[in-house]
Amino acid sequence: MAIHITKKIFIFYYLLLILASCKSQKTASNQNESITYPEFRNIQKTFKTNQGNIKYIDKGKGKPILLLHGIPTSGWIYRNMINNLSKNGYRVIVPDMLGFGNSDSPDGYEIYRPEMHASRLLALMNHLKIKTWTHVMHDAGGLWTWELLKKSPNKIEHLIALNTIIYEEGFKPPIKMKEGVFTKFSMWLYKNKLTSNTMINKLFKEGLKHTYLTKTQLEGYQTPLLEGKTQAMYHFFAQTCNTLPNYETVITNINIPVAIIWGEHDKFLKLKPQQKRITNDLKIKSKNIHVIDAGHFIQEEAPKFITKTIINFIEAN
DSSP: HHHHHHHHHHHHHHHHHHHHHOOOOOOOOSSOOOOOHHHHHHEEEEEEEOOEEEEEEOOSSSSEEEEEOOSSGGGGHHHHHHHHHHHHHEEEEEEEESSTTTSSOOSSSSGGHHHHHHHHHHHHHHTTTTTTTEEEEEEEEHHHHHHHHHOOOTTTTEEEEEOOOGGGGGGGSSSSSSSSHHHHHHHHHHHHHTTHHHHHHHHHHHHHEEOOHHHHHHHHHHHHTTTTHHHHHHIIIIITTTTTOOHHHHHHHHOOOOOEETTTTTTSBBBBGGGGHHHHHOOOOOGEEEEESSSOHHHHHHHHHHHHHHHHHHHHH
């Protein structure tokens, strides 16, 4: 009886996803497919931690910039920004956090807490002998950044937020889950060959305003999920997403130059409900707030603008 009910739930859920994934009137991404995902993986280096290997890109010479992804993405989301930043005289560090992208995805739950991600990130930068850096964060990368600043408040020289998690007012996940069968089933849909395409297409349909990604571009997001790398994502949706930590004390004590680049059509992370509070607490100058015509995954829609804005911001501060 239980198996029969589960089967019905699966069929119903899958039909809903198929309907939701119908193409909208968007144009294909105009970004050149200058690198494939296998090629991207081939240029990554390895940093060994006690919990597993972390893959990362280290390109260029000069002042270091760390590009931090969110969930369920990886360093792949910054592929159209890495070369331009390195050519402009920066050393660009782009990690795949544990449980994402090409990094290991060990079994476990507590190892994916935000503070654990922050500790591994600090260990990576120490391994690279980078004492301070410019820090760019997206999505759940904000949570890992707040934890990093709590542990080491003097490591970051410039902070750039790209549609990231800051305050509860702007955090609008499509659904909040808890530990258990339903959340595990949702993760299974991402890694199952029959349903993965639908889940990924739906995610980017909702997360992009004007474009859709090509098969080659989507491969970089889908491959890790098909490899079964959903443990870190499970922790986020089962724990962090359900009870968002309060980092107000950390945020209000930040005294470095901060800039915001935000896609105004983001359905998951909204700037407007929290903009006044963010501006005051992070002491952001109005000229450093950039709201653009894009969705959640702004690195896919406006990589050149973001890159140029980051460089101008660093040079001016």
